[in-house]
Amino acid sequence: MKDVYLFSGFLGSGKTTLLMNTIRQLKEQNLKPAIIMNELGALNFDSQAIEENIPLKEMLNGCICCTGAEKTEAQIQSLLADSEFDVLIIETTGAAHPVEALDAVYSPLFANELNIKGIVTVADSKRWLEREGMSIQTRSLFLEQIRHAHLILANKMDLLTESERAKVTFEMQNINSHALIIQTTNASLPIKYLQRLQATARPASIQQATIGEHLHLGSRLVTFNSEESFTQEKFEEWIKTLPNSVYRMKGFVPIEGIRNPMLFQYAYGLTQWLPEYVKMEPNLVIIGENVNELELPKA
Template identity: 35%
Template sequence: MNKAKVIILAGFLGSGKTTLLKQLLMEERQKGTKPAVLMNEIGAVSIDSDAVQGDVPLSELLNGCVCCTLQDQLERQLIILCQQHQPETIYIEATGVAHPVDILDACLSPDLLNYIEETVIISIIDSPRWLNRDVMSIQSKMLLSEQVKHADFLIWNKTGELSAAEKNQLQEDQNRLNPNTSAVMTDFSRIDAEIIKNLTSSQKGNHEPAALGRQLKVKSFVYEFNGPITKESFENWLRQAPDSIYRMKGYMQFIGEKGTILMQYSYGLPQYEPEIMKKPLKVVIIGEGLDVELLRGQLEKLS
């Protein structure tokens, strides 16, 4: 049996991991290669799994983080994917609060030696968030730095609106934290897939343990709308939403507009995409130290 190459897609909440995964899977399809995907979500509901087409083997680990509470399950699911589907490449899309080296450690388990050839880490960094990270909690800033420090390849995402000075700052930060790693600056996680396929792993230094992710006190909860709401009321609510909300993603309907839309929100900005399939009107909200009951009450007033 051929061994699989594992590619860990790391990055903070809303950095662009799923966007990159969709592009990589499209490239795999065009070339006729055999990928598989393992997705990890903090909460009980997965929205990002819709990015994986039905013919691609998919394993989901919900309600926890593979770098700590679900590490044993990660090993088992990787073995199952390899035994049942014999993929050439396995993409692991980690949660936004996962430490990539802890996931790497799980992939290096002796039980996986016969299944995995190599494991590499790609960190997708939300560049504006990085440049403004001083407003984040100490734990969040530490995790962001660790994701930069231990990457085999860095994608500085969302750089289109940055000034030359800000881009220079990104380069200086990279030189300080991870000087020997290649990187690109891009938007919408656009990158030549051949670069990804040709990556090799590097020796990892000391890192903060998985407990760092647990210290973030990240919560997620799912809110289900009873029906369409006005876009204006929703965006007014977003403008007043706490900074501790890092990520929102789900399906909504707006009064006066046809069909269902996929809403994605990170770093204060919502994005909307039309959704062809009929979906339940559920939104997953992820953040640090969220007052779930307060947010639920506010959303109920929008219904």
């Protein structure tokens, strides 16, 4: 499986510097990286710093977390088909909401090929202390990027006093008690901290699924066996039992009387069923908080 990291954070926080540092360390370990860079504008100047021998896909004029979700899936499929790599790093635009960015990466089409290691949020520590001066929308996004991270880099610590450093760390820890927070300058991070992350629950039989580690925001891949099938009514009854901490589900669900598993999507309480004319592997990706603890549906 290919390890995948999502780098989150506002423009100027240090994401690209972290990307360059990570690429260098991966190459020192003889691991081949591939990169997807997302930018809202028509030109991505950051991509010019990527070496020519590293597989690179760019998403311009759109955010990975909204209209770019289908493009992200296509880019990943293209990389898997055409490039040799060990690790995929996705640098999101500063406007990306972490949950939406994570959703764009998960697809039942290649769920068995990717190991989502986690969301790494790079936070400008000085900007954090000045966040009350931001617009409500920008401040809210900043808090969401902190709250849903698996690893937080409190960056630009060299610009703060000792008491300010302590304040930043304490406040971020209050927002997200699950994530490791590391104080950094120039986004300098030993790669061992990335490689310890694990946001993806391992595939399990729907009858033998086990509770894994306690995670904040993550995913779970449920694989249905060939004998299992559901009625739409029974499956949706199960959906009604789910907590609000389940944000997204998508996959191919076997339905009684239907030849091929149906394409199923769920987002914030709303469901969609679509016929699938090609027989796809019956599986379901669940995205949310503490998804390993969910009671799964029974056929």
